Amino acid sequence: MDTVTVGIVDRGYDIYIGEDILTKTGCLCRRHNTGRKAAIITNTVVSGLFLEHLKSVLEEAGFTVYTIEIADGEEHKNLDTLKVIFDRLIEFGFDRSSLLLALGGGVVGDITGFAAATFLRGVPFVQLPTTLLAQVDSSVGGKTGVNHEKGKNLIGAFYQPRMVLIDTATLDSLPSREFLSGLAEIVKYGIVLDGEFFEFLSKNVDNLLKRDKSCLGRAIKRSCEIKASIVKQDEKETGLRAVLNYGHTLGHAVETLTGYKKFSHGEAVAIGMANAAKISESMGLSSRSDTERICATIKMLGLPLALPVFPSSAYIDVMLHDKKMKDGGIRFVLNKGIGDFRISQVDDLHRLLKISGIGD
Numbered sequence: 571m572d573t574v575t576v577g578i579v580d581r582g583y584d585i586y587i588g589e590d591i592l593t594k595t596g597c598l599c600r601r602h603n604t605g606r607k608a609a610i611i612t613n614t615v616v617s618g619l620f621l622e623h624l625k626s627v628l629e630e631a632g633f634t635v636y637t638i639e640i641a642d643g644e645e646h647k648n649l650d651t652l653k654v655i656f657d658r659l660i661e662f663g664f665d666r667s668s669l670l671l672a673l674g675g676g677v678v679g680d681i682t683g684f685a686a687a688t689f690l691r692g693v694p695f696v697q698l699p700t701t702l703l704a705q706v707d708s709s710v711g712g713k714t715g716v717n718h719e720k721g722k723n724l725i726g727a728f729y730q731p732r733m734v735l736i737d738t739a740t741l742d743s744l745p746s747r748e749f750l751s752g753l754a755e756i757v758k759y760g761i762v763l764d765g766e767f768f769e770f771l772s773k774n775v776d777n778l779l780k781r782d783k784s785c786l787g788r789a790i791k792r793s794c795e796i797k798a799s800i801v802k803q804d805e806k807e808t809g810l811r812a813v814l815n816y817g818h819t820l821g822h823a824v825e826t827l828t829g830y831k832k833f834s835h836g837e838a839v840a841i842g843m844a845n846a847a848k849i850s851e852s853m854g855l856s857s858r859s860d861t862e863r864i865c866a867t868i869k870m871l872g873l874p875l876a877l878p879v880f881p882s883s884a885y886i887d888v889m890l891h892d893k894k895m896k897d898g899g900i901r902f903v904l905n906k907g908i909g910d911f912r913i914s915q916v917d918d919l920h921r922l923l924k925i926s927g928i929g930d
């Protein structure tokens with residue numbers, strides 16, 4: 571079992587990574603000073619895979635375990651589902667010492683974290699992420715929340731879990747598109763924050779795609795270390811944490827313009843990263859060979875590179891409505907070579923899109 575510590579003052583916690591560590595959930599939870607009532611919040615897909623096992627190890631450790639199953643899918647990450655969770659917690663007689671456990675991907679993790687942040691003004695919670703994206707990204711760092719009909723993640727709180735337990739065995743059942751979404755985020759860490767890690771990833775694409783446990787474990791651990799270090803320095807995203815949006819500004823535009831149907835999140839981020847790399851090169855921040863290496867790695871993973879064709883005005887409208895907009899332009903994350911970054915205010919969005927082959 572590997573451990574990564576998120577060293578936030580007063581709210582620090584450990585991330586445990588290993589195969590089959592769900593089995594240890596009970597004894598690891600006992601180390602925390604919580605009550606004996608615990609609720610596992612999961613969804614209808616994940617419950618069939620891991621719920622019974624998790625429930626039994628918690629019961630063996632002395633917890634009285636309740637379960638709340640929510641419907642599967644991003645469309646259920648909303649206030650209606652949150653109300654169902656609150657209703658059940660009240661029904662169970664939960665108090666401020668009771669523990670919530672989020673068993674699932676980013677949707678379950680985000681909504682459970684927000685329920686934990688707000689129920690009785692805050693109860694302890696543990697993240698048990700079961701998608702690769704949740705393991706390397708959403709379960710770490712304390713961003714919790716739900717969507718509103720006017721936009722994604724508009725309602726939320728920064729609220730850190732008591733610990734994160736990453737069981738790499740849970741990835742065996744993950745559909746390939748979901749798996750690739752996580753790999754795109756892993757590659758992102760390498761491109762903007764750790765050149766050696768990028769090198770390791772690009773040399774191990776086959777092993778990663780085969781879900782080789784040792785290679786994957788190493789990639790997950792390094793990703794968590796990188797995210798933990800950024801979160802420690804800028805927990806509430808007042809500056810540095812924005813680096814994690816690399817590839818996401820264009821990626822979100824792609825998702826919005828294609829109605830969240832054509833591309834998965836990871837595919838959209840991959841397109842965003844490939845084009846951010848081209849833009850970085852055009853600004854003199856990186857070389858042609860850096861861009862080629864980034865694009866080659868994305869391609870080897872089987873992820874797309876080209877922006878879908880829409881008028882540049884459509885891209886600009888979407889990007890300006892994105893919450894990363896600042897004073898009319900956007901804050902755009904660029905790669906400096908491979909392994910470093912710069913965040914630049916970009917006002918001439920037409921030029922930026924032209925570099926990516928959009929517009930005339």
Ligand SMILES: NC(=O)c1ccc[n+]([C@@H]2O[C@H](COP(=O)([O-])OP(=O)(O)OC[C@H]3O[C@@H](n4cnc5c(N)ncnc54)[C@H](O)[C@@H]3O)[C@@H](O)[C@H]2O)c1
Nearest residue numbers: 615642675676677678700701703704707708713740743744
């Ligand atoms: N809090 C943050 O910092 C942060 C960061 C990035 C993304 N997010 C959020 O995360 C969400 C996306 O997370 P996601 O990609 O994990 O999506 P998800 O939670 O919808 O999971 C993807 C699919 O995989 C299924 N699944 C989960 N684990 C499985 C397993 N082990 N085997 C088989 N199927 C499994 C789920 O039921 C779902 O159908 C979005 O809501 C996004 O806003 C949050």
